[in-house]
Amino acid sequence: xxxxxxxxxLDDTLHDRRASxxxxxxxxxxxxxxxxxxxxxxxxxxxxxxxDYGGYVPREIFMQRLLxxxxxxxxxxxxxAKFWRSEFAKFAQPMVGAYELLEFLGSKGIxxxxxxxxxxxxxxxxIDALGLKVDVVIISEAVGVKKPSAKPxxxxxxxxxxxxxxxxxxxxHPINDVQGASSVGMKAFWLERExxxxxxxxxxxxxxxxxxxxxxxx
Ligand SMILES: [Mg+2]
Numbered sequence: 001x002x003x004x005x006x007x008x009x010l011d012d013t014l015h016d017r018r019a020s021x022x023x024x025x026x027x028x029x030x031x032x033x034x035x036x037x038x039x040x041x042x043x044x045x046x047x048x049x050x051x052d053y054g055g056y057v058p059r060e061i062f063m064q065r066l067l068x069x070x071x072x073x074x075x076x077x078x079x080x081a082k083f084w085r086s087e088f089a090k091f092a093q094p095m096v097g098a099y100e101l102l103e104f105l106g107s108k109g110i111x112x113x114x115x116x117x118x119x120x121x122x123x124x125x126x127i128d129a130l131g132l133k134v135d136v137v138i139i140s141e142a143v144g145v146k147k148p149s150a151k152p153x154x155x156x157x158x159x160x161x162x163x164x165x166x167x168x169x170x171x172x173h174p175i176n177d178v179q180g181a182s183s184v185g186m187k188a189f190w191l192e193r194e195x196x197x198x199x200x201x202x203x204x205x206x207x208x209x210x211x212x213x214x215x216x217x218x
Contacts, residue, residue: 013171
C-alpha cells in the first residue's frame with residue numbers, strides 16, 4: 001500500500017552534513033586561528049573530524065575538545081559554539097537526490113516531514129538554507145525529547161493526521177531513526193552512509209532516490 005506520508009531525518013539524510021562540515025571547515029579555521037597555535041588547516045581538519053562525532057555531541061563540548069587538542073587557553077567555548085550555530089547553515093549542502101525525491105513524493109500526493117534531533121535555531125536554519133519543502137518539521141528541542149523516543153515521531157504523525165502504519169521513515173541512524181520509527185509502528189528505511197557491523201532491521205538504501213522504486217512498487 002502506498003504510504004500517506006514519508007518522514008525523514010535531517011542530518012546525513014536530507015542534509016549532507018559531511019559535505020557541509022567539509023565546506024565550513026576553512027571558515028571555522030579562519031575564525032579560530034588565533035587559538036590554534038599555528039596549526040595547519042590539514043591538521044585542524046583531522047582533529048575536527050575526530051572530536052565532531054558526526055554532530056552527536058553538543059557544540060559547546062565539541063568546541064572545548066577541539067580547542068583543548070590545540071592546547072588553547074582563554075577561549076570561550078560558549079561563544080565559539082554560538083559561532084558554529086550562527087554560521088554553519090550558510091555552508092549547508094543537500095544530500096544527492098533530496099530535492100528530486102521530495103518533488104517526486106509531492107507529485108504522488110504523499111505528505112512529507114522532517115523529524116530531527118537538535119536545537120531549533122540550527123536545524124531550522126539548515127532547513128531554510130537548503131530550501132527543503134516539507135509539510136511538517138519536528139525538532140527535538142521543541143518537543144522536549146529526542147529520537148529514538150516516540151514523541152517526536154508521534155507529534156509529526158499527529159500534525160499530518162496520518163497513522164504510524166500509513167507512514168514510512170528514512171534516516172541514517174540505526175537507533176535514533178530506524179529503531180525509533182519502527183517502535184512506533186512505522187516502516188523504516190536505513191540510509192546506509194557507513195558500513196556498520198551491527199545488524200539493522202530495516203530496508204537498506206544506498207541512495208535516497210532508491211526510495212522511489214519502493215513507492216512505485218508499494
Ligand atoms: Mg542523521
